[in-house]
Amino acid sequence: MRKIREEEFRELVSKYEKLIYTICYSFTKNYFDAEDLAQETFLSAYKHLASLSNDNPKAYLTAIAANKCRDFLKSPSRKTDSLTDEELSLIEDCSPSPEEELIQRDTNERLHRLCIRLKEPYRTIATDYFCKGKKLSEMSRESGRNQKTLETQLYRAKKLLRAMWREEEI
Template identity: 50%
Template sequence: MMIIQENQFEKYIKQYEGLVITICFSFTKNYFDAEDIAQQTFLTAYEKLNKFDGKNFKAWVAKIAVNKCRDYIKSPVKKMEDLTCEDYKYIEDTKSSPEENMLNNYSDRKIYKLCSRLKEPYKTVAVNYFCKDIKLSDMAKDTGENLKTLQTRLYRSKKLLKILWKEELI
């Protein structure tokens, strides 16, 4: 049995990391999985250093990598992740992209800012309707105001918002 110092082990990692990743990639065909398994390989090698005979570190760490890859291929996690390109077309992406989120947030803030510039009673109707998504019928129930009155205020709010929107563009 040979005792390897930590700084020697670091040298071995730098020297053989390319070899280990190549071995792992040849098994997994996925670079990210190969990196993960390579990391597990070196962790296992470090934990089992007391079992290393000191003769050929390259062969020893390569054998650990091969065994880690075989374990990975047999694991149920690997079997769950295998999707074909055909499978992916049946997965619906319901989330907005980061760009869409940013534009929506910007638009929401801009609309709120414009609605806030209106004077009462148009401001309240516009903020509730456009920013809080409250229906006019619900506003009428909550405030006790006539639905027709609220519809008129919303109509006038829209006209005023169009003017403010154009002013923002200039």
């Protein structure tokens, strides 16, 4: 039983790297895991170079690869628990991105500036509705004014704001 030298081992790697990778891939079905396991196979064979004989290196390497893959698949670190849709929704980040926050803040500031430029009674109703988030029913109770009147004023305020918004864009 003749021992393999390092130069011969390099030749073995070149000769069997595709085979070992294919074995690892057939176990893992993942390109990156297969690459890692093939590398671990050759590393293990290199560490035990003294016990590697020239008799049947292909069988020796494929056995190491198969064992590495089995160990990998049994590894508790690989175990993943699937989350239900409900659990996933609990951890999902629903907050707006920084860009969205900036756009929203700029839009709100621009809308507030435009509301202030309106004449009364449109200024008050537009500011309360768009900037303070008040509902028409709430404004009607607070002011004692008819809700239909407020709806008409809000409709006109929206129309004026739309025109002013377009004017600013030009």
